[in-house]
Structures are given as C-alpha cells and as structure tokens.
Amino acid sequence: SKNNFDRTQEKFKLGQVTSIEFRQAQLNLLNAELSRNQAKYQAKIAELNLLLLSGELLNVQF
Numbered sequence: 001s002k003n004n005f006d007r008t009q010e011k012f013k014l015g016q017v018t019s020i021e022f023r024q025a026q027l028n029l030l031n032a033e034l035s036r037n038q039a040k041y042q043a044k045i046a047e048l049n050l051l052l053l054s055g056e057l058l059n060v061q062f
Contacts, residue, residue: 001032 008025011017017025051057 001029005029 005025005028008017008022012019012022048057
C-alpha cells in the first residue's frame with residue numbers, strides 16, 4: 001500500500017491524478033495501516049489468552 005501511495009503521490013505532483021484520487025490513495029494507506037495494527041493487536045491478545053489458559057501468564061516478563 002505504501003508503494004501505491006508513493007506512486008499516486010508522484011503522479012499527483014505531476015498533475016496526472018486528481019486530488020480525489022490522491023485523497024483515496026491516502027485513505028487506502030491509512031486503512032491498510034489500521035488493518036495491520038488491528039491484526040497485531042489481535043495476535044497479542046491471542047498470545048496473552050494462550051498464556052492465561054496455560055497458567056504461564058504470571059511467569060512472563062515484559
């Protein structure tokens with residue numbers, strides 16, 4: 001997504017895409033980053049739940 005945004009940004013600077021297309025590229029990048037962060041959060045929650053269920057949560061050092 002970052003590569004797509006970078007290409008669209010370059011095209012916008014050159015006048016090859018509209019401001020609406022550029023804004024859509026920004027939104028696409030933000031949504032991709034949000035999805036990635038949500039997935040990382042869910043993975044961490046799953047890891048903590050596994051440690052909790054196995055009784056190892058209290059033995060983990062952060």
